[in-house]
Amino acid sequence: IKPVNVAELRRMREAGEKITALTCYDASFALLEDRAGVDVILVGDSLGMVIQGGNTTTPVTVNDIVYHSRCVAPHLKRAFLVADLPFLSYATLERALDASQRMMQEGGAKMVKLEGGREQANIVEYLAIRGVPVCAHLGLQPQFIHKVGAFKVQGREEAAAEIMLQDAKVLTEAGADLLVLECVPSSLGKRIAEASKVPVIGIGAGPDTHGQILVLHDILNISPMVTIGRKPRFVQNFMEGAPDIESAVRAYVQAVKTSKYPAPEHCF
Ligand code: KIV
Numbered sequence: 001i002k003p004v005n006v007a008e009l010r011r012m013r014e015a016g017e018k019i020t021a022l023t024c025y026d027a028s029f030a031l032l033e034d035r036a037g038v039d040v041i042l043v044g045d046s047l048g049m050v051i052q053g054g055n056t057t058t059p060v061t062v063n064d065i066v067y068h069s070r071c072v073a074p075h076l077k078r079a080f081l082v083a084d085l086p087f088l089s090y091a092t093l094e095r096a097l098d099a100s101q102r103m104m105q106e107g108g109a110k111m112v113k114l115e116g117g118r119e120q121a122n123i124v125e126y127l128a129i130r131g132v133p134v135c136a137h138l139g140l141q142p143q144f145i146h147k148v149g150a151f152k153v154q155g156r157e158e159a160a161a162e163i164m165l166q167d168a169k170v171l172t173e174a175g176a177d178l179l180v181l182e183c184v185p186s187s188l189g190k191r192i193a194e195a196s197k198v199p200v201i202g203i204g205a206g207p208d209t210h211g212q213i214l215v216l217h218d219i220l221n222i223s224p225m226v227t228i229g230r231k232p233r234f235v236q237n238f239m240e241g242a243p244d245i246e247s248a249v250r251a252y253v254q255a256v257k258t259s260k261y262p263a264p265e266h267c268f
């Protein structure tokens with residue numbers, strides 16, 4: 001089996017093959033997701049919610065992400081492993097480099113992901129020119145929860161949409177090899193995907209991004225948010241109609257590959 005890498009993700013984008021991405025935090029699911037054909041696996045700081053049971057991602061530490069990456073990485077034969085840089089771990093160039101070093105050398109990640117727009121360009125460049133592949137994360141940025149107060153759809157107004165389009169350009173010019181776009185109107189998801197030099201993976205960003213990412217526990221309908229009846233609009237319960245967990249993950253992969261997910265009811 002040929003492991004997925006940055007070049008393969010670019011090829012998939014060129015070929016119009018949808019990229020499937022899913023979060024993962026442990027060995028059992030790493031084996032399962034890899035077997036099910038998930039292309040990109042993210043050890044996300046969403047673990048602060050679905051593993052640690054918190055309300056936000058801000059308490060998650062570099063140690064937490066490294067620990068879970070170490071649980072996942074050895075079990076992937078094909079999937080490309082991305083690790084989130086948690087809250088404030090990339091507040092300075094030095095901290096970003098130290099955290100990324102740990103993600104790659106201890107955690108076994110192939111790429112790190114960080115939230116923010118053009119203000120992160122110097123960090124992205126600092127990492128990229130040293131051989132650290134970077135995924136930028138635009139749109140809704142959960143690490144800003146305490147500053148903005150609540151999660152909502154981003155880039156609805158044309159001025160904000162323009163800024164986000166420019167941010168995507170600046171970040172890729174700084175060396176980002178992948179873009180995650182969270183909670184934006186489908187029209188903006190399409191515009192950013194078309195304008196982007198690198199593949200764009202959406203979550204609540206409509207059907208026209210080059211791939212989709214969701215949180216594992218959300219698609220299995222067992223995350224705390226889902227359990228208390230606060231399922232985000234973009235989440236689909238793939239356990240519905242599935243005989244077991246692996247079938248549910250395979251159904252997610254198939255739905256993304258065939259553009260059946262996201263459906264209009266998942267979009268903004
Ligand atoms: O932490 C996470 O799981 C994420 C994805 C939802 C994109 O950042």
Ligand code: NA
Pocket residue numbers: 044045046057084
């Ligand atoms: Na995250």
